[in-house]
Amino acid sequence: GAVVSQHPSWVICKSGTSVKIECRSLDFQATTMFWYRQFPKQSLMLMATSNEGSKATYEQGVEKDKFLINHASLTLSTLTVTSAHPEDSSFYICSAPPGAFFGQGTRLTVV
Amino acid sequence: GNSVTQMEGPVTLSEEAFLTINCTYTATGYPSLFWYVQYPGEGLQLLLKATKADDKGSNKGFEATYRKETTSFHLEKGSVQVSDSAVYFCALSATSGNTPLVFGKGTRLSVIA
Numbered sequence: 001g002a003v004v005s006q007h008p009s010w011v012i013c014k015s016g017t018s019v020k021i022e023c024r025s026l027d028f029q030a031t032t033m034f035w036y037r038q039f040p041k042q043s044l045m046l047m048a049t050s051n052e053g054s055k056a057t058y059e060q061g062v063e064k065d066k067f068l069i070n071h072a073s074l075t076l077s078t079l080t081v082t083s084a085h086p087e088d089s090s091f092y093i094c095s096a097p098p099g100a101f102f103g104q105g106t107r108l109t110v111v
Numbered sequence: 112g113n114s115v116t117q118m119e120g121p122v123t124l125s126e127e128a129f130l131t132i133n134c135t136y137t138a139t140g141y142p143s144l145f146w147y148v149q150y151p152g153e154g155l156q157l158l159l160k161a162t163k164a165d166d167k168g169s170n171k172g173f174e175a176t177y178r179k180e181t182t183s184f185h186l187e188k189g190s191v192q193v194s195d196s197a198v199y200f201c202a203l204s205a206t207s208g209n210t211p212l213v214f215g216k217g218t219r220l221s222v223i224a
Contacts, residue, residue: 006154034211043200043216044155093154097209100145100202105154 003027004096006103013084013110021079021106023050023094029074030096035067038091038105047092050077084110113138117201117215124191124222132186132218134175134201142203144168144177144184145212149198158186158199191222 003026013019023033031052036044048069049057056069066088068080081088093105118133136142146158146168159168164179173188184201201215 032209036211041219043214044212045214046211049211095212097204100143100160100204100212101157102147102155107152 004094004101004103006094006106008106009104010107011109013108015085015110016083018080018082019084019108021081021092021094021108023077023079023096023103025075025096028096030077031074033071033077033094033096035069035077035079036093036095038093040091044093052077081108084108086110113142113203113205113213115201115203115213115215117218119216119218121219121221124220126193126222126224127190128222130186130188130191130195130220132199132201132220134184134186134215136182136184136201136203138182138203138205140206141179142205144175145202145204146173146175146184146186147200147202149200149217151197155200191220193222193224196220196222
């Protein structure tokens with residue numbers, strides 16, 4: 001099946017710094033990728049849709065200037081959490097259709 | 112809009128017990144339905160899926176049947192093991208194929224020996 005690889009799997013950063021998370025489709029091309037966020041013991045909520053070659057589409061309430069998404073190629077989308085704060089600590093996970101396969105997820109802790 | 116409703120957890124069962132986790136959905140058209148499992152500290156693993164009415168998805172002893180008449184996709188397993196302890200998410204995707212998943216809130220299962 002389709003393989004989606006996400007990196008890093010976990011990261012700890014200081015408040016005010018930026019963190020980049022990569023999502024790669026390993027054996028297929030993905031014009032669209034989705035970024036989700038999961039708070040502890042909660043479900044996954046869609047943050048944004050990443051579109052290759054065009055701007056990302058953000059869900060209501062998600063700050064596009066804080067969560068920068070770049071989909072520069074057909075196999076790579078990146079999510080950059082800018083000026084991170086402790087409340088940004090969460091589990092971030094990407095997926096790429098078709099097949100609804102997910103990356104391994106990235107646990108971000110901001111201290 | 113599309114939505115998924117899952118039974119609230121946590122669910123605690125003894126080993127070898129029968130498992131049912133209820134899932135119902137609201138959607139326009141003919142969505143695809145999924146069950147995912149999330150083990151502690153890990154990402155999501157696709158457990159099974161069904162893409163049309165009356166399809167049965169199955170994997171690792173788990174089964175779910177796409178019931179359009181009752182808009183349901185209940186997850187079942189005849190005999191659970193301690194290693195099945197995890198959080199289970201029901202999800203749907205619209206038929207276009209390039210749409211994101213809508214998740215239920217998740218059901219935490221604990222299986223005790």
